[in-house]
Amino acid sequence: MTGRILLVLRLVAGDVRRHPGPAAMLVLSVAVATAVLSLGMSLPGATERLYLQTRAATAGPDVVALAPGDDEAATSVLTSLANAPGVVGLSRTYRQFFATLTRRGGGEARAIVLGADRRPGPIDRPLVTSGRWVRPGGVVVEKGFAGALGVHVGDGVTIAGRSYPVVGIAVTAARTVYPWAAMGGPGGGPGDGSGLVWMDEPDTRPLAATDLPRTSLVYLRMRDPGDTAKYMATYHDTPNSAGGRVGDSAARVNSFTWQFMIGQNGVYLRDSQPIMIIGGWLLSFLAVAGMTTLAAGRAAGQTRRVGLLKVVGATPGLIGAVLLTEYLALALFADALGLAVAHVAAPAIINPSGSLLMTAAGPDGPVVAMTTVIAVGVALLTALGPAVRALRTDAVTTLSPAVRRPEYLVLLTRVAALLPIPLLLGLRLIARRPGRAILHACGTAATSIGITVLLLVYAQPEQGWDLGGVTMADLMNDQTRHMLLAVTVAMLTLALVNTVTMAWTTAKESQATMAIARTLGATPGQIAAGLSTAQLLPTLPGALAGIPFGMFLQWFFGPDEPFALSAGWLLLIPLPLLLATALVTALPARLSSRRSVAETLNTETA
């Protein structure tokens, strides 16, 4: 048994060593598809998981209640919430100021400055991720805000004309992520995007002396944190200290539950999810297309290998094990690689603001299981056909040169006779393998879909997010664009690799035919052009077919706005795809056409 296992491993390792290119391509295709797909599948619920981690680590409140101003009326109405239904704990009343923060070296942003306790109370204990907690004369900047501003511990910032050193960076679950730290404007209405800064409470006195807008807030702990709905429905009816209702008070109270914050935090990922999921499936299709072509290209070699093993007494089971183990091992390795990439990339995608704790991110158990099943399925589907064919063939036949009768489209072959030589050769190559041409067209269509969506999104005017004196990029918009760009680049890469594989496979399979064409007078240039043409012809319909699909996806998932690019511009998409195809097929086509005719014919008939 040990000997047979060693043998299987030896044959698998030997084949991978001997053919590193196809192995690398297989790993690349599956890894890219797995990474994108697993990231896409990880997005639902990802923000919730991170928020819950942050909430647990920072003793996050169940409800945050805010009231405009910092006068007695605001304090009084907020304190009376202790009597609201289900409330079992209430923090002291905090004040926050709507100020402008200027970082040293320039750059302004809107900031919410919260007067913090030197020793945080039982509800909301922000977690310091670097530096230390607030001290007199030093401020702590919320992590997402600090990241967007490029501020670090030790840097200096100016708030309302006073300079403070940044002594720490921290996270909290008492706020929605940057740039939604305000959770409402100073008057109780909607607020502008801003970041959170904690300042030692006594240090906020100079701010209190200014006319900066301000609000007061309290953190509430509920008896049943899961049941905040009852509180939200009835807190306005809570009696206030003046004998009336909270809802009748001069200071209007707004309450935000922790469930609301999860929903608000997830807005970042709203547009990323369809990109990652649809992109992941398109990439999976490209991976299958590439691997199928690869397997077809290697079929003759694999069949001969099976023959060699049969001759020395290998059973069908052992031969099947050798063939499947190789594809399975590579697919599992690629799956692990893709998942590792997804794990590394997850923080940037799931937590783009950086405002939440990232103790555990990336694909979880079910996602890992799902992508592994897909990777194994792709490997099995790819390997099974050639394996079964090879196993069914007599040992003697497998040792002989391949005599597979190709499919043949008679009409296409006849039409080709009327055309110039490169077109004639290209069309006849397609006529021999129409299935592969269709696969290539579908792969190109998938890529064209990605490019169409990318162009439509990038053509939209960029929505700036005015965070004060400077316009900072709209993070959500940035997130969507970056995701789309990454997925499209991955698709382009796989499509190009697939095109090279198809050109290489076609060149390899048609060696004898092309050698005979050369004996009949075709030049090496015409042969190379014919091989390139065989790839270029399916590229054009594929690229054109992808455009309407891409427009549909953008219309369906994108903003409710007219397209910023006309269909005329989009019709130019096939041009770069055709050019890229011509470039990447030129090398295999040229190498193939340079091979000696005599050598080719001898090899094919040996």
Next chain:
Amino acid sequence: MNVLQVRGLAKRHGREQTLVRAVDGVDLDVPAGQTLAVMGPSGCGKSTLLHLLGGLERPSDGQVWLDGQRLDNAGERALARLRRRAVGFVFQSFHLVEELSAAENVELPILLAGGSPRTARRRAQLLLEQVGLAHRARQLPWKLSGGERQRVAVARALANEPLVVLADEPTGNLDTAATNEVLRLFGQLRAQGQTLVMVTHDGRVAATADRLISMRDGMFVEDTWLAS
């Protein structure tokens, strides 16, 4: 005792006008220790006969017994077991596994037969010494000359001490020096009492046999005993 027994063996390809009788109802007995050479013009069916004897092809008619076991109706798994235990093949184009070294190629049938890696390694070392290639054990096939590759193939054929070695044009792709080296090896096998059936065009190879069968159009036309 006969290692190989063949009765009414036939292999046909095609139908009616395209019917080709590659092997046309031959009978054959090969006793243990005999070296048998089969000669004939191209296309006379001698390679097909060898493939049928080794269970690489299934006959259209007739029976083949190897060591008393019928091959012609055996399943693929049983054939595989029989090939690894009782038959060693040597081909004109060597048919070594390209991604395995010379030693690993020789170890291959031993591991397939369930031998331990250590046993396989020792046996391969011994066989490669016998064919004079111990120093080339770690080389991949493409780094070996044609003669060296064929000697590795011979070593591989002998790996499981087969009852019969079937050689198909073993010197067909070799130059004179390499041919002489392979003939020397076959001479050693004959001296050791190894049963050997070879198909050849080469008179020098045939001359080393105990018995010579001439084939034409799938039939035996002459059966000559060259040595007592």
